[in-house]
Every structure is written in structure tokens, then in C-alpha cells.
Amino acid sequence: MLSQKISDGKPITIYDIAKEAGVSPATVSRVLTNSANVRSEKKKKIQALIDKYEFKPNTLARGLADTKTRTIGILSADIRNPYYASMFIACEQAARAAGYTAVLCNFLGEQETEAKLLKSLHDQKVEAIIQFGGRVDDLASDEEYVELVNRIMATTPMVITGKLDGTRCHVVRIDSMQAMDILMEHLLALGHERIALVGGRRDVLSTFEKYQRYKQILKEHGLPFDPQLVPDGGSYDVDTAYRQMSELLEAGVRMTAVIAINDFSAMGIIKCLKERGYRIPEDISVVSYDNTYMTEIAIPPLTSVDYNYEEYGKMLMDTAIGLIEGRKVSSVQMVRPTLVERGSSGICKHV
Amino acid sequence: MLSQKISDGKPITIYDIAKEAGVSPATVSRVLTNSANVRSEKKKKIQALIDKYEFKPNTLARGLADTKTRTIGILSADIRNPYYASMFIACEQAARAAGYTAVLCNFLGEQETEAKLLKSLHDQKVEAIIQFGGRVDDLASDEEYVELVNRIMATTPMVITGKLDGTRCHVVRIDSMQAMDILMEHLLALGHERIALVGGRRDVLSTFEKYQRYKQILKEHGLPFDPQLVPDGGSYDVDTAYRQMSELLEAGVRMTAVIAINDFSAMGIIKCLKERGYRIPEDISVVSYDNTYMTEIAIPPLTSVDYNYEEYGKMLMDTAIGLIEGRKVSSVQMVRPTLVERGSSGICKHV
DNA sequence: GTGAAAGCGCTAACAC
């Protein structure tokens, strides 16, 4: 059955329900919002009518009246990245389950658009904003953006995936250190000692942390750190990683394993290695982060660190909703990474 | 500078502007909506105030007053599919450019959710709805869904990517016949005659059309049609194609080229072929549809049919907006596919 | 516990 709102010309309103139930609109509103006690007899009657007509209170009117839109804005760098797509889907599901609507905006890496959309989300009266990608993932927080966020946060809570110094944004983020631990432990256990770290830029928080941790782990194991193995200033796409890997190889840098900053990078690295006749993992092991579906497409399938997107998105959304509804929420939460071992990593055969 | 709405406690309204400009709220509204002539002197003054405060009229109030939300609903099967992600991004851009907001909902292949979200989009008073994936792509239209759509279309125009018999939905879709022509011409020119068609289900419109066209082209070229080469009842993912391809090979079916129903399928097929020692394209050529980024990841890079997502999404959105604004729009528009040749297809060497 | 009434911010007749 379809709601009356659709089949009729005029959508049915709270007044129609009220009249038919013989009560005032206020009372109907009360049962709708569960905001006050209503004699259970009337309540039943009203509820019955609501069900009968599949009545849905007009969101717009509701928002106008109490400024509660039950809408949460999601500011994303680019949903075409499967990593963000998975997170968005998880957020959307969590929002729906809690009776909220998620509104997605992509700024496609343009800083101006990023700020513009953030403002526009605020203008739309979303009740909270979740951002992943862009300035909230940078190592050094952009001053102007911080200022903008602070003004917005005067009325609208924000939760982000990185950090934004000088703001009170809530943070739900991946434990990048641990993510590096996992991969290094895995590779060290397989006997690798010369391990390259390819892709990404170290002015991005998570990449920087991985890099730091990488060095630290080597030190803890008494292994030398070779700067040649860790090119910086790359990006997060296939081509850049392909190029960086080619350069390493051409420079004659020896290695038995490479850690890719994400699955895209890994694909570029694998391509480069194969073209030059290296076997994976016999000659060189390749591992990466994100565990997107590319890991299954790769030949051999890619060992990668998973973040459990479903849970990650849910944490993000639950935090946002918790903030809206005035619950106590810890200001920093960590997502635990886990290793998914596949065929691209193996025992080190070349010393 | 940030809008007054953010820095102050109380957001500024049309009344504030009116008072400061010494005019009535109606006049401010008129310049906001450009709905009537206002003496240019006043107009300038009002506009200056609007700019000064970066005043943005409250969307909710606007929607309530004239039922124009300037919002377009997008119902998508699953944005994690890069094909849909690209289309959504294009839609979002086109909407923004036209002053509309796109609201995305994913039903994740669940038919119940699909109908529920369609209704909820309508309840939210979106001014038009675009759907890609799901029931609008089926060969046989679901009666119940048709009924729902028809009721919704009494007030809200819909534009879809496939078809929905018994509705007046506007259609913007890919010319699947031509898409098959392109690939077949390409392969036939390379000398291939035994060509497999792997992946997908023929109860999906586009897949059915491709299948029909495939047979027709063979006939036109005086080539035999071998049912063994065209397994049905598959899906659109990597694993299914992998399995189907394995079955073909194990059954000893001879072929020199295979057309994958999409890039995911192609990846499964390539994987299967490589594992069994086939060289691509020397032993078997592989081509596919969609031209997502997977084509570049594949080794060798994949020859694929491109749909120009940017233009596709724009057509979808422009159609929706045209409908809203009462322009004449043709009810069926076709997207022209083009071939992107890469390394996975080559001259047929085995007769 | 319940109704009357004000008001959220805007647009759209309708007068002037």
C-alpha cells in the first residue's frame, strides 16, 4: 500500500489526522514526537490513523518549526574512491537505522569547493557534519579552514577522520601506527629486512604516522634505515606508484618487499614489477592498506590491511548522532586495523 | 568572510534585510527569486545587503512556502560500484551548476528498500527523481513497482537509465546495441570468429540487448552462433565471471576472444585465463564494457567501451531539471558509446 | 492531559 500523500492530490496533514481522531493537532504532534503524555486511549486511536494513512509528517515544516532536520551532512573528497564509497554506504545505513538522513557532498579535491560545501551544508541546517578526506587529513591544519570550522561548530558538531588542530572536532580515525605495526610484523616474520614504502605524501597525517612508525620499528629491530627505500611526495593513485617504483628499480635500490600506501598504489607497483619480470611474491612481496575489492582483482591477490568499513562508518555516524542528541561521546576514537593475508606476500628468499 | 548566519546567534532573515533596506520583506523576496520587477535603485541596495551579510534564504522555509526544494533525489543501486559512483559525481556537478542539490540514496539491491527509499524521496519533496540500477534496468518491468512509480509521477518527474513499461518515465540510456556493434566490429576486424560473451543476466535490459545484437551480427557476417559461447544467468562481479570462464574452458569450448559484460567480469576472466597459462591477447583477446579505472589496472590494460560518464550524468540531470522547469525534453535519449582500445585485444592468431 | 495560538522564514496572491 502506498501512503495517502501520494495517491491524493493534497497530502494529508496533521490536521486531517486530528480532525478524524477528534483531537487537536497539538495532540497528534505529541504522539508523533513522543514529547508528552497522551491518554493511551487517544494515543492508540491517533496511532491507528497514522498507520492507516501511512502518514509522514512533512520534514520541511518540522524543520522550520523546531529547527531539527534530522539530516547529517557528509563532506567527502571523492566518492569514486572505493575507500570513501564504502565509508559513505556504512554511514548512510547507520543514519537510516537511527532515523536520520545522510546528505553527501563531494568536493573533488578542490579546496575552494570544500569550504563552500561545508558552508552550504551548514546553511541547509544539517544537524551534524562528518568529513572524510581533504583538509581534515592534513598533517598541518589549514588556518583559514580551522577558522571556518570553528564558526560552524558554534552551532553544528563535526566529526572527522583525521585531525584539525585548534578545533574541537570529534575524531574517529584509523590507528595508523598499529596499521604499520601489523604490516611490518608480517613482513619481518617472513624474513624481509629491506622493505620499501611507496606512495602517498607525508604531509598527510596518516602517511606521516606510518612513515614515523616504519622508522621506529626498524630501529627497534636493529635494522638500518635506508632513505632510498622511502620516496616521498607521491600520490595515492596507480600511476604515481608505478612511476615511483620504476625509479627505485632503475636506481638499483635493492628490496625484498614493498609496502604500498593503498591498494591503488599497490596495483601500480605490481604492474611495474611484472613488466620487469619480477615474480610476486617469490622475488618481491607486495602488501598494502585499505583492503578494497582491488585486492581480489590483483594477481596474485593482495595482502592488505582492512579497516572494517561498516564499523568505521557506523562509529562515525553514531558519534555524530550522539553529539546531536547530547550524549557523552569520547572525542577521539580509534578504528582497529586487521591484516588480511593473501598471495602477494611470502617468505623472503633473497637475502 | 563568513556569513552572518554563522557568526551570530540568530541567523539573519529576509525581515532583517528588509528593515535595513527600508522595504518590505516581499520586495526582498522578489529580488531573491527574481520573480518580479523591482526598481533598480532598491534592487541594488537590497542586493548589497544580501552580499554584505552573505544572506542565504532558509531552504526549509522556502520549501514550505512554495513547495520548491530545489532538490533532486538520486536512487542508486550501490555507489560502491565505480560505474554508479562516476554517474553520481557527474549528476552532483550538473545539479550544483544549476543551483540544485542532489540527494543520494542507495538501496543495495534490496527491492524492499528500493521502494521504501523511492517513497521517502517523494515524501522529502524532491522535485525530481533519477534512478539508476535496480528495477528500472530489468527487461520485464515489475508491476508493483510500476504502480508505485506512476503514483509518484503524478507529482514528481522521474528519469531512469533503463525502462519501466507502463510508466511515462523519461529515459536516458546507453545504446547497448551500438555498444555491441563497436566491440564486435573491433574483434571481427582483428580476425576473431569464435567470440564468447561472459557475465551478466539476460533478464537485465542492457544485457539482453547486447545478447540479441551479438547473435544478429554473427548472422550478418555469415558466422555460426554457438550457444556454448554465451552462458547466461551470471552476475556482474569478478567471481561469477571467473567461474563461468573456468567452466567454459573446462568444457573444452574453443574461442579466440571474449567479451565481458563489464570490467569486473573482465577482471575475473583475465584471472582465470592467466591461471591456466593463456596469454592475453596472444592466445585470447579480452574486451569489456564500462571503461572504469580497472581497465588501467589490468595487465594488460583492458580494451573497453566508454560511456562518457560526465556527459551521461549531465544528460540525466539536465533532463530532470528540464522536466522540473517545464521545458520540453525528449522522452528517450541515447548515450553514444565509444571504444577505448588498449592492450587486451589483438589480432587473432589461432584460426 | 489537552487545546488554542503563536511562530519558524519564506513566497504569492491581492490590493494599492
Place this chain on the structure above:
DNA sequence: GTGTTAGCGCTTTCAC
């Protein structure tokens, strides 16, 4: 041209 006045559909005091 421009101001006045009703709503749009809901929530929420404030009385009772």
C-alpha cells in the same frame, strides 16, 4: 512597482 496579508505544516509554550 511595492506593501499587506495569508498561509505552507509542524512544534511548542501557555493556559486551562
